Amino acid sequence: MVNPQMVMYEEEFNQIQxxxxxxxxxxxxxxxxxxxxxxxxxSASGDIDNVDTTSxxxxxxxxxxxxGGMAKLLKENEFATQFHEGEKQNIHIQLVGNRVILVVIFDxxxxxxxxxxxxxxxxxxxxxxxxxxLKKVQEPGADSPFAEITDEDIDNLFND
Amino acid sequence: xxxxxxxxxxxxxxxxxxxxxxxxxxxxxxxxxxRTNPEAKGKMISLATxxxxxxxxxxxxxxxxxxxxxxxxxxxxxxxxxVFYDASRKLILxxxxxxxxxxxxxxxxxxxxxxxxxxxxxxxxEQGYSLDKLPYVVQYNKRDLPNVAGLEELREMINTTKxxxxxxxxxxxxxVFDTLKAVAKLVLTELRKxx
Ligand SMILES: Nc1nc2c(ncn2[C@@H]2O[C@H](COP(=O)(O)OP(=O)(O)OP(=O)(O)O)[C@@H](O)[C@H]2O)c(=O)[nH]1
Ligand SMILES: [Mg+2]
Numbered sequence: 001m002v003n004p005q006m007v008m009y010e011e012e013f014n015q016i017q018x019x020x021x022x023x024x025x026x027x028x029x030x031x032x033x034x035x036x037x038x039x040x041x042x043s044a045s046g047d048i049d050n051v052d053t054t055s056x057x058x059x060x061x062x063x064x065x066x067x068g069g070m071a072k073l074l075k076e077n078e079f080a081t082q083f084h085e086g087e088k089q090n091i092h093i094q095l096v097g098n099r100v101i102l103v104v105i106f107d108x109x110x111x112x113x114x115x116x117x118x119x120x121x122x123x124x125x126x127x128x129x130x131x132x133x134l135k136k137v138q139e140p141g142a143d144s145p146f147a148e149i150t151d152e153d154i155d156n157l158f159n160d
Numbered sequence: 161x162x163x164x165x166x167x168x169x170x171x172x173x174x175x176x177x178x179x180x181x182x183x184x185x186x187x188x189x190x191x192x193x194x195r196t197n198p199e200a201k202g203k204m205i206s207l208a209t210x211x212x213x214x215x216x217x218x219x220x221x222x223x224x225x226x227x228x229x230x231x232x233x234x235x236x237x238x239x240x241x242x243v244f245y246d247a248s249r250k251l252i253l254x255x256x257x258x259x260x261x262x263x264x265x266x267x268x269x270x271x272x273x274x275x276x277x278x279x280x281x282x283x284x285x286e287q288g289y290s291l292d293k294l295p296y297v298v299q300y301n302k303r304d305l306p307n308v309a310g311l312e313e314l315r316e317m318i319n320t321t322k323x324x325x326x327x328x329x330x331x332x333x334x335x336v337f338d339t340l341k342a343v344a345k346l347v348l349t350e351l352r353k354x355x
Contacts, residue, residue, distance in 0.1 A: 006163040013167035038255035039219075039235065040163045040172045054202045058219045058235065062207070065251040066216070145164065146171070146351040149227055154348050157225045157232065158341050 006036055012133045013043070019125050020045040027118035028110035030089065034126070035060050035101045042100060056103070060093065064101050083112065094119050097127040099134075161255040162351060170231045173347050174255055175340075178280050179262035180272035181213070181241035184301040187330040188262065189220050189236055192340060195333065196222060214240040217252050224344060234344060241276065250283050258295035258347040259284075260339055262330075263318050265300045265308035273318055291321075295346030298325040299339045304332070 016034065023032045024046040031051055033044035039061030044053050067079045082093040092104040092115050102122065104115050163172040177185040186206065193204045202221035209215050218238040223231060239249040261280060263273045281291050298319045302308065311327065319325050324342045328335030 006161055008163070008165040008167055010167050013165075036163060038161060038163070038174055040174075042165075052203055054221050055205055055219070058205065058221075062216060062219075062251075065254065066248075069247055069251055145166075145228060145230060146348070149348070149352050151349075153227050154345050157227060157348075158345075 006038075006040070007133075007137045008042065009133070009136065012129055012136075015129050016043045016126065017045070019122050019129070023104065023118055023122045027104060027106065027115045029104045029106045029115065031103075031105040033057065033103050034096075035103065037061055037064065037099065037101065046105075051105070060101055060103055064093070064095060090115075092116070092119060094123055096123055097130055099130055100126070102126065162257050162347070164230075168231075169229055170233055171227075171351070172233045172235065173257040173344075173351075174235045174237065175258045175260065175343060175347070176252060176256045177236070177238040177260045177262055178249075178253075178276065179239075179241055179301075180264055180269060180276040181243070183241060183262045183264035183269070183273075183276075184328075184330040185238040185241060185262050186212075186214055186218050188260075188299075188301075188328075188336050188339070189218050189238055191330060191333045191336045192222070192236065193220055195337075200224075213242060214238055215245070216240065216248050227348070232344075232348070234347075236340075243275075246279070246283070249279070250286065253283055253287060253289075256284075256289070256294070257350070258343045259291070259297075260343050261296070261298045261318070262328075263298065263300050263314060265302045265314060265327075266305055267307050267309050270309065270317065273314075277318055295343055295350050296321075296323050297339060297343045297346070298323060299328045299330075299335060300325065301328045301330050301335075303327045303334070304329045 020032050020043050031046040031048055033053055034042040035057040039058040041053055041057040071078050078095055080095045084091040089105055089107050094102040096102050106115055177188055179185055200223045205219040207216040220236040222234045237252050239252045284291050300314050326335045326339045330336055
């Protein structure tokens, strides 16, 4: 396998969630979420009942993949930051350690300056957490919960 | 690359529908979307041109149920089949856990099918994957049309590694879920090996 398996444990999840929760408050944001580069949602906070975070996660990853492709053609490193300005809402996208994507959605209650400032701090913290997580995943003996599943388990999934 | 979330007790896998332009990849996803219970699916997203050709990707999140207390979630993507969208196809293959090759059974699409399989191999190899090691199934679509190649002929041309394969009419749904189930099974079996 080229990519190490992405795994999330309770300990790191709680650390990440704490960073994301705090960022919502400190940046006066509407929604903050973290997505891996394949579009899978890792954590979200804020007014998440009113947004489709699954769809947003996939589109964010597509967006980062596309700009990453553009960067490659220009022999640039990744474009680590993106900002999209709407009439009422804005989106700030930050690549964290080239592994995951931090997205902040905010409106007029906040400002780009404030969001940038708070994202910078969160970025450092998240980078650290994800580095730890990656180490943990690569440790031997981190067994997959699926090691024991049977053909029957898999078949049952499709029988309803 | 699947994503195991111990906190949410979820496993997420990425499946990609690949194949030449107009072979019916988007139609597969549309049928799955229509026939899935609301609680088991999210919104389907299609980034398409005005003529409904896929421009970047289609996306459909599905839940298939639980295994040993873990929710299994599959993210279904299609690539744009048109030849000149190759850069986008490469991006969508990133992190893939399973591939469905949708072939267009019409005789005049023979060349397009072969080019597309070859393109799939090349694009996977560029990212360090091998099609032979990945959960992979083949679907022969548009079996309802009059000008189609014979099944054995298609098999010989496209499915050289003899992976599970299915005849389909995606427009009416024939073979669509069989194809999906087959690749999902292979992906879960791969996880058991600790992939
Ligand atoms: N007769 C017939 N037509 C089909 C079948 N499956 C798809 N089509 C039609 O073929 C056309 C193209 O289908 P799409 O699903 O958009 O093809 P695609 O592979 O997504 O094409 P790109 O997005 O360009 O890569 C549509 O008009 C479909 O209705 C089938 O099984 N039989
Ligand atoms: Mg399409």
